[in-house]
Amino acid sequence: MLRVVEVRLDDIYVPAARRKTLHPETVRHLAEDIVENGMKTPIQVRHDGKRYVLVEGLHRMEAAKWLGEEIIEAYLVQARKH
Template sequence: MASLLSEAPTRAGEEIQYLDAAAIVPSPLQPRKVFDPAALERLVESINENGLLQPVVVRRVGEKYELIVGERRWRAAQQLGLDKLPAIVR
């Protein structure tokens, strides 16, 4: 899986880090307020079968990391009980 993640597009100088899932929190600025349960379940199944192929994007806020991009992936990973998530910290 790490070899697949290394191909994910990043800005110059950015690296993918594996963060504790418990350290990632949703953003209060998330424009999407409703998440389709069926679509989320399909994403859960996909991640379960293939792994999390694209990192979430976060920013550091105190001791935690706030989601910028990837809340559906984060929610699916939570449902699967993943301990670590690939992330780009901006």
């Protein structure tokens, strides 16, 4: 079962490859939707021992930042074993 935790946005590391997929227009639309309807689905992060690493939800995270939020709800997931 996934556990929801509150994480400071400044404490989330976004890998460079993931950051390249950011679309500012999508962030703006999501921010508008969050204002009207709230955040529907928490982002996903994993803890690597010293920090949180974004797994899923870059646009939702950036929309929350754009709205001035400092904390976001996130599902804490385990790293995939290959």
